[in-house]
Amino acid sequence: MSAVEERLSALGLTVPEVVPPVAAYVPVVRDGNLVFTSGQLPMAGGALAAAGKVGAEVSAEDAKGHAATCALNAIAAIKSEIGDLDTVARVIKVVGFVASDPSFTGQPGVINGASELLAQAFGDKGVHARSAVGVAALPLDAPVEVEVIVSVEG
Amino acid sequence: MSAVEERLSALGLTVPEVVPPVAAYVPVVRDGNLVFTSGQLPMAGGALAAAGKVGAEVSAEDAKGHAATCALNAIAAIKSEIGDLDTVARVIKVVGFVASDPSFTGQPGVINGASELLAQAFGDKGVHARSAVGVAALPLDAPVEVEVIVSVEG
Amino acid sequence: MSAVEERLSALGLTVPEVVPPVAAYVPVVRDGNLVFTSGQLPMAGGALAAAGKVGAEVSAEDAKGHAATCALNAIAAIKSEIGDLDTVARVIKVVGFVASDPSFTGQPGVINGASELLAQAFGDKGVHARSAVGVAALPLDAPVEVEVIVSVEG
Numbered sequence: 001m002s003a004v005e006e007r008l009s010a011l012g013l014t015v016p017e018v019v020p021p022v023a024a025y026v027p028v029v030r031d032g033n034l035v036f037t038s039g040q041l042p043m044a045g046g047a048l049a050a051a052g053k054v055g056a057e058v059s060a061e062d063a064k065g066h067a068a069t070c071a072l073n074a075i076a077a078i079k080s081e082i083g084d085l086d087t088v089a090r091v092i093k094v095v096g097f098v099a100s101d102p103s104f105t106g107q108p109g110v111i112n113g114a115s116e117l118l119a120q121a122f123g124d125k126g127v128h129a130r131s132a133v134g135v136a137a138l139p140l141d142a143p144v145e146v147e148v149i150v151s152v153e154g
Numbered sequence: 155m156s157a158v159e160e161r162l163s164a165l166g167l168t169v170p171e172v173v174p175p176v177a178a179y180v181p182v183v184r185d186g187n188l189v190f191t192s193g194q195l196p197m198a199g200g201a202l203a204a205a206g207k208v209g210a211e212v213s214a215e216d217a218k219g220h221a222a223t224c225a226l227n228a229i230a231a232i233k234s235e236i237g238d239l240d241t242v243a244r245v246i247k248v249v250g251f252v253a254s255d256p257s258f259t260g261q262p263g264v265i266n267g268a269s270e271l272l273a274q275a276f277g278d279k280g281v282h283a284r285s286a287v288g289v290a291a292l293p294l295d296a297p298v299e300v301e302v303i304v305s306v307e308g
Numbered sequence: 309m310s311a312v313e314e315r316l317s318a319l320g321l322t323v324p325e326v327v328p329p330v331a332a333y334v335p336v337v338r339d340g341n342l343v344f345t346s347g348q349l350p351m352a353g354g355a356l357a358a359a360g361k362v363g364a365e366v367s368a369e370d371a372k373g374h375a376a377t378c379a380l381n382a383i384a385a386i387k388s389e390i391g392d393l394d395t396v397a398r399v400i401k402v403v404g405f406v407a408s409d410p411s412f413t414g415q416p417g418v419i420n421g422a423s424e425l426l427a428q429a430f431g432d433k434g435v436h437a438r439s440a441v442g443v444a445a446l447p448l449d450a451p452v453e454v455e456v457i458v459s460v461e462g
Contacts, residue, residue: 021284022262023262023263023265023266023269023284023286024266024269024270024273025248025269025281025282025283025284026281026282026283027283028283029244029246029247029281029282029283031187031188031243031244031246031305032187032305036246036247036283036303037283038283038284038285039284039285039286039287053256095285097285097287099288102290135287135288135289135290136253136254136255136256136288136289136290137254137255137256137257137258137259137261137287137288138259138261138287138288139259139260139261139262139286139287139288140259140262141259142259145285145287147283147285
């Protein structure tokens with residue numbers, strides 16, 4: 001088991017199976033040392049963990065947890081491509097999309113759910129640049145979607 | 155004619171002239187082996203093919219076609235930079251923005267219009283990572299905007 | 309002083325201190341020759357320059373100025389990583405998110421504030437690919453957020 005997965009295990013988390021794309025694309029593409037994930041939804045056990053807009057049907061606190069689920073699914077996508085998660089050299093960039101009631105402006109706190117999980121999993125290598133924005137709607141009415149770019153050793 | 159353009163031709167499609175930017179930027183930038191397009195709108199023959207929000211004024215089915223037009227314009231932008239489209243090594247990443255009524259959550263089906271065209275044009279090299287999100291509004295009231303990152307051989 | 313900063317100085321602008329992230333991430337990450345900034349808000353002197361949606365509480369003209377402030381903050385983030393701004397080889401990509409009333413579709417004009425500043429600062433190297441989109445809401449109710457990818461010599 002990779003050190004990354006051991007750290008997740010200590011948090012009670014397991015890297016899940018990669019989530020099948022909901023459309024005509026793949027979960028992850030590697031080009032050279034860069035690995036790009038598709039936007040990850042908070043799928044858990046094959047179902048969306050929650051639906052609705054943050055600041056309306058979904059609370060900011062719950063959405064933070066869903067963002068962590070998105071990040072865990074991104075880790076699963078990366079693992080499916082590179083095998084050993086300990087070969088991640090750096091988590092470079094995260095973009096977090098929060099389906100937001102227009103009055104909700106706490107996107108940073110929500111996407112912290114993803115950022116903190118990545119830091120816990122990858123340590124210093126997990127600290128990344130990030131954009132967090134509030135969008136009108138997300139696929140399947142998901143409250144949050146997260147995409148990740150990492151570099152790998154070699 | 156490149157094999158990519160022959161495949162598009164078999165679909166009745168021609169790579170158009172590159173769409174001039176609507177502002178102070180360029181349609182495409184190459185850095186090393188990576189080529190980044192600007193966000194492409196569904197311009198056809200110099201005019202926007204449709205205006206309005208998907209789930210309100212624009213149907214999901216029509217928007218899927220407009221997403222294909224965006225992808226064709228992205229191919230035009232890439233061609234303007236690299237010349238021979240057969241030197242594309244991989245379509246790495248697509249981000250699709252769908253101007254969405256907040257009740258519309260079918261963004262994946264809309265952006266499939268872009269993803270399927272890229273797969274038809276580039277074959278196995280056209281299968282990419284992707285994010286699809288629903289935004290409040292797009293330039294010129296376009297229903298969809300698509301940006302693409304590809305790598306080129308060499 | 310770098311030539312980039314001399315050109316900004318001629319415009320009456322100074323590269324500010326890097327804006328601390330509002331959450332669990334860093335302002336900038338370098339990987340090889342690529343430098344990715346986090347999404348930059350229009351912070352000036354430690355405070356948000358304006359709040360509200362463009363097309364409603366914030367005018368397009370004012371938002372264009374705020375987009376320039378975002379770009380200046382992106383330059384500050386890049387400088388904090390690379391030191392000498394004259395080693396920027398190319399501004400590759402800008403994504404501009406405009407918190408938009410759904411009826412507002414002038415995102416390109418707003419994000420021109422960022423694009424024009426980058427062109428003024430970096431000259432020919434500052435001309436970039438770009439996406440501009442209108443989102444439902446941004447962190448702290450900011451009217452605009454801008455992220456930048458540049459390459460550096462090496």
